[in-house]
Amino acid sequence: MHPIRKQRLQVVILIVVAASVAAGLIAYMLGQNANYFYTPSQIAAGEAPINVSIRAGGMVVEGSVLRSQDSLDTRFKVTDGAASVEVVYSGILPDLFAEGEAAVATGILDANKLLTARQVLAKHDENYTPPEVAEAMESASKQTSGQPQGVN
Amino acid sequence: MIAEVGHMALIVALCLALIQMVAPLAGTFLGHRSWMNLGYNLSLGHLLFVTIAFACLVSAFLNDDFSLKYVAQNSNTELPSYYKFSAVWGAHEGSLLLWSLILAGWSAAVALFTRHLPLVFTARALSVLAAISVGFALFMLLTSNPFERLLPVAPEQGGDLNPLLQDIGLIVHPPLLYMGYVGLAVPFAFAIAALIGGQFDSAWARWSRPWINLAWMFLTLGITLGSWWAYYELGWGGWWFWDPVENASFMPWLVATALMHSISATEKRGVFRSWTLLLAIFAFSLSLLGTFLVRSGVLTSVHAFASDPERGVFILAFLAMVVGGSLLLFALRGPAMQKVANYSGWSREVMLLINNILLVSSMTMILIGTLYPLLADVLDLGKISVGPPYFNFFFVPLMVGLLVAVGIGAFTRWKRTETGIIRQNSILPLSVSLLGALVAPLWLGPEATALSESWLSGYSMGAALSVFLALWVILVIAQDFWQKLDGRLSRFRKLSASYWGMQIAHTGLAICALGIGLSTVYDQSKELRMVPGDSAQVAAYRFELVDINQHPGPNYLAYRGEVQVYRQNQLVTVLFPEKRTYNAGGQVMTEAAIDASLTRDIYVSLGEPLPGGAWAVSLQVKPFVRCIWLGGLLLALGGLLAAGDRRYRRSRAKSQAVSPTSEVVSA
Numbered sequence A: 001m002h003p004i005r006k007q008r009l010q011v012v013i014l015i016v017v018a019a020s021v022a023a024g025l026i027a028y029m030l031g032q033n034a035n036y037f038y039t040p041s042q043i044a045a046g047e048a049p050i051n052v053s054i055r056a057g058g059m060v061v062e063g064s065v066l067r068s069q070d071s072l073d074t075r076f077k078v079t080d081g082a083a084s085v086e087v088v089y090s091g092i093l094p095d096l097f098a099e100g101e102a103a104v105a106t107g108i109l110d111a112n113k114l115l116t117a118r119q120v121l122a123k124h125d126e127n128y129t130p131p132e133v134a135e136a137m138e139s140a141s142k143q144t145s146g147q148p149q150g151v152n
Numbered sequence B: 001m002i003a004e005v006g007h008m009a010l011i012v013a014l015c016l017a018l019i020q021m022v023a024p025l026a027g028t029f030l031g032h033r034s035w036m037n038l039g040y041n042l043s044l045g046h047l048l049f050v051t052i053a054f055a056c057l058v059s060a061f062l063n064d065d066f067s068l069k070y071v072a073q074n075s076n077t078e079l080p081s082y083y084k085f086s087a088v089w090g091a092h093e094g095s096l097l098l099w100s101l102i103l104a105g106w107s108a109a110v111a112l113f114t115r116h117l118p119l120v121f122t123a124r125a126l127s128v129l130a131a132i133s134v135g136f137a138l139f140m141l142l143t144s145n146p147f148e149r150l151l152p153v154a155p156e157q158g159g160d161l162n163p164l165l166q167d168i169g170l171i172v173h174p175p176l177l178y179m180g181y182v183g184l185a186v187p188f189a190f191a192i193a194a195l196i197g198g199q200f201d202s203a204w205a206r207w208s209r210p211w212i213n214l215a216w217m218f219l220t221l222g223i224t225l226g227s228w229w230a231y232y233e234l235g236w237g238g239w240w241f242w243d244p245v246e247n248a249s250f251m252p253w254l255v256a257t258a259l260m261h262s263i264s265a266t267e268k269r270g271v272f273r274s275w276t277l278l279l280a281i282f283a284f285s286l287s288l289l290g291t292f293l294v295r296s297g298v299l300t301s302v303h304a305f306a307s308d309p310e311r312g313v314f315i316l317a318f319l320a321m322v323v324g325g326s327l328l329l330f331a332l333r334g335p336a337m338q339k340v341a342n343y344s345g346w347s348r349e350v351m352l353l354i355n356n357i358l359l360v361s362s363m364t365m366i367l368i369g370t371l372y373p374l375l376a377d378v379l380d381l382g383k384i385s386v387g388p389p390y391f392n393f394f395f396v397p398l399m400v401g402l403l404v405a406v407g408i409g410a411f412t413r414w415k416r417t418e419t420g421i422i423r424q425n426s427i428l429p430l431s432v433s434l435l436g437a438l439v440a441p442l443w444l445g446p447e448a449t450a451l452s453e454s455w456l457s458g459y460s461m462g463a464a465l466s467v468f469l470a471l472w473v474i475l476v477i478a479q480d481f482w483q484k485l486d487g488r489l490s491r492f493r494k495l496s497a498s499y500w501g502m503q504i505a506h507t508g509l510a511i512c513a514l515g516i517g518l519s520t521v522y523d524q525s526k527e528l529r530m531v532p533g534d535s536a537q538v539a540a541y542r543f544e545l546v547d548i549n550q551h552p553g554p555n556y557l558a559y560r561g562e563v564q565v566y567r568q569n570q571l572v573t574v575l576f577p578e579k580r581t582y583n584a585g586g587q588v589m590t591e592a593a594i595d596a597s598l599t600r601d602i603y604v605s606l607g608e609p610l611p612g613g614a615w616a617v618s619l620q621v622k623p624f625v626r627c628i629w630l631g632g633l634l635l636a637l638g639g640l641l642a643a644g645d646r647r648y649r650r651s652r653a654k655s656q657a658v659s660p661t662s663e664v665v666s667a
Helices: A003-033 A040-044 A133-146 B003-029 B033-062 B069-074 B080-088 B092-113 B121-144 B167-181 B185-197 B202-233 B244-269 B273-295 B302-307 B312-331 B348-378 B387-411 B419-449 B460-486 B488-494 B497-522 B624-645 B645-655
Strands: A036-037 A053-060 A073-079 A086-088 A102-109 A114-122 B384-386 B524-530 B535-538 B542-550 B557-565 B570-575 B578-582 B586-592 B593-594 B600-610 B614-623
Touching: A003 B348, A003 B387, A036 A040, A036 B419, A040 A053, A040 A086, A040 A133, A053 A133, A053 B185, A053 B614, A073 A102, A073 B080, A073 B542, A086 A102, A102 A133, A133 B586, B003 B033, B003 B121, B003 B185, B033 B092, B033 B121, B069 B092, B080 B092, B080 B167, B092 B121, B092 B167, B092 B185, B092 B273, B121 B185, B121 B312, B167 B185, B167 B202, B167 B244, B167 B273, B185 B202, B185 B273, B185 B312, B202 B244, B202 B273, B202 B624, B202 B645, B244 B273, B244 B348, B273 B312, B273 B348, B312 B614, B348 B387, B387 B419, B387 B460, B419 B460, B419 B497, B419 B586, B419 B614, B460 B488, B460 B497, B497 B614, B497 B624, B524 B535, B535 B614, B542 B600, B542 B614, B557 B593, B557 B600, B557 B614, B570 B593, B570 B600, B586 B600
Parallel strands: A036 A053, A086 A114
Antiparallel strands: A036 B384, A053 A073, A053 A102, A073 A086, A102 A114, B524 B614, B535 B542, B542 B557, B557 B570, B557 B578, B578 B586, B593 B600, B600 B614
């Protein structure tokens, strides 16, 4: 092979190898750090994986927020209207967190379907509901009223 | 009435832009000098009419004209007038008008300051800029008209500006960011003009450079300010979240940075021409993509976007036309494989290539991480959010590599550098920075964390790495100054503005990296339940919550805490964090209280009231966090200095005398 061609071939192979390694690494890291969203109904049905970081959300159930007397530990339930999931969180809750309002928790689900959250997000202004929560509520209400389930 | 004037002004501006898009460009092919000359005056006229439209909207806001839908939604009579002014770009329609105004401004600046360039080139560049103006004017008039009326019944009171946006940072942040975003349209237009004309020599690169530097400077300032704003306004002390909106501004910055470096090689050595052209195209395309991501609602929900697709589809189509059109043009006219490059090994060309690979890789990984959740949602693969660990995993090593390269790059020469020179120049900075990196954490660790068990137990490799990188870059720069001066201070004046710009920007990068590293490693924080009278220890500081009282503000009611901060029983500062409830929408806002200094920030914010008179309180000590924004400011200053280099102005006089394409050899 002509030396210049040989050199070019080496460069091309190097680029292809480097690009494949980078693509593989990116795909792997995306898989590791992608937090999937599950509705309380899906969690109740056992569709959500345990001991993996996930997101779950819905409306905070009225009267479900329990605060510890001596720390910032909080327990509450979120519901999509059909099922609910219990969340524990230790730390400051967002400004717009309230009973009857939407919230999304990121954390790890245990075998008893208790979600230990490391982050809780509430809607970030008065008129905004997180789209995941809005869709979860909508699909749950369709299921309970017996209508065909919409595409979510 | 004033709204109709604004609306008409927008339509006139659109018409002027349409003529400017067609006439000068057509003139360059038909050889009509008068058509080509039209570009200059048309862009000034366009600026005039967009300014009139903008002024009309400002006056509607200042006079509380709630018959305008946009004003009614985003303003309120109680709002202080400077926030009424900034509310003009507080939401979608107004920020597009600001975008158009700034584009008109850049375009007029090109018309005013490029008279010395060949007429054919300027005429084409102005036509390209006008085409972008047409796109945005149509977008506003067809889908997002800020002058839309709420008739016949105008509300008595407006909806109020989002309290998050009621802040000095938000008065300046969007205009700066847009100056940067839109400024990248100028090198884009120059690149397209060069492609149309088939001329991509050193002269083209030299004409583009000051514009790139200026746009980059504004983008840097905008991002720095945005990060600083998020830090003190969002109330929990984070300064970067890898949020899609932030990524949207960071991606064009990375590519623009790569462009600044690659174009220097194109100008000085005539290499990387195609690559530089591509970067100019991509930098602006990413600006448009950022606008699309932030403005179309696609981030909030792909489905909401699909159900009201008008705006998103427009931007997407515009984006496709810009990217597709320019890439097609590039494929047809791009420089054929140029002369065989003659550089090797440790040349400056290779270091710039490494810089470009690292920056473009960073951008690609951010782009994938930002778009993947959208793609997954569209394909029904589930609702995903990509966490910061993904971004940090790639970004940190890439930037470590970049900082090492910045140091080596400072003492490499064009074409070829003797290994002896590399060895000779790196010995001193390398050994001093290694030594400093080993020793610094021994002192920084106990100082920052106040853990005094054993001075080795808190030793942080992350801190050692940050100190090493920062020292390495700064020492190499210092050594370079020393060699340039060669013992004679009078030589200071001989150093060019672009040399100063480069070294200041690189110093800024090193300081920013130091701030990021040390504030991440040594950050100490506690979230606590406190009643007045309680105290808590964080790092070397003792925080005492004295009291929490009600405190009325102009358009809100606040709970205001008083927190005394002690260090070894000496009062350091008294902080007053607030929790505000705004009158208009009842929104609740956290106003953190910060005691800032170069070596550490003390950051206190109130969470929520708890039963029993207690409050959730967040107490944080953040060493060297200021360095992040100080570094950002130095980067911007560097960009400004480099843009003002006399070389770009000198070439004006020269290019009129000699032929415009002749190469100006400069040191």
